[in-house]
Amino acid sequence: MSQDAKPMINTDTLTWEATKALLKLDAGFVGTENYMGMAYFWNHEYRYPMRSASYYTRKVAHNRLLKAGLPVDGCSPAHDKVFQWASDKTYKR
Secondary structure (H helix, E strand, C coil): CCCCCCCCCCCCHHHHHHHHHHHHHHHHHHHCCCCCCCCCCCCCHHHHHHHCCCCCHHHHHHHHHHCCCCCCCCCCCCHHHHHHHHHHHHCCC
């Protein structure tokens, strides 16, 4: 594999044991730049827009919160803007 190639994990093919292990690992990365997009991190207020969000959308939302200096599990007007973006990305209107 070249240095430019990025490893890909097809989560559709993982066993339940492997999935649980990755979720546990990712939960430990919540609040850091290492977060992968699998684990839940958001406040209960945002459960509906984030429920069907892709791992990519979750990671981008998480990174936007970190960049803004906001707690990833918080709830505020600034959080609303990030999660509205995620909702618009997930539920195309």
